[in-house]
Amino acid sequence: MKKHGILNRELAGHFAKLGHTDQIVIADCGLPIPDGVPCIDLSYKLGEPGFITILNVVLDDLVVESAIVAEEVKQVNEKVSNELTSLLPEITYVTHEQFKLQTKNAKLIIRTGEISPYANVILQCGVIF
Numbered sequence: 001m002k003k004h005g006i007l008n009r010e011l012a013g014h015f016a017k018l019g020h021t022d023q024i025v026i027a028d029c030g031l032p033i034p035d036g037v038p039c040i041d042l043s044y045k046l047g048e049p050g051f052i053t054i055l056n057v058v059l060d061d062l063v064v065e066s067a068i069v070a071e072e073v074k075q076v077n078e079k080v081s082n083e084l085t086s087l088l089p090e091i092t093y094v095t096h097e098q099f100k101l102q103t104k105n106a107k108l109i110i111r112t113g114e115i116s117p118y119a120n121v122i123l124q125c126g127v128i129f
Helices: 009-016 051-061 078-087 096-105
Strands: 023-027 039-041 064-070 091-094 108-111 121-125
Touching (some): 023 051, 023 096, 064 078, 096 121
Parallel strands (some): 023 108, 039 108, 064 091
Antiparallel strands (some): 023 121, 064 121
């Protein structure tokens, strides 16, 4: 049994298969999940687990070189916007509609219980060397 890192066996299995430039999504509980993209739903009640909590755990486990975020978060959800800016190395902003289209290319979507608006991010994997 693992002592550190992601304990969820589904997440750990998906993470082990990721390579450079692969993308994953961490989503609030309202983001539409595109057909054909695997989704691991961690939500267990409104607000739990929170988006930032899961983002921090994922960032501890994966090398992330860049991120894509809906530009609307800057105006509507300042708390999440500030957290994203402090945690992520490089952020590209797109409209929420473009963001939703981009999720179709993800290898995985992690659904949280987050209920604040635009609390979503696409993370692009980097390399460890």
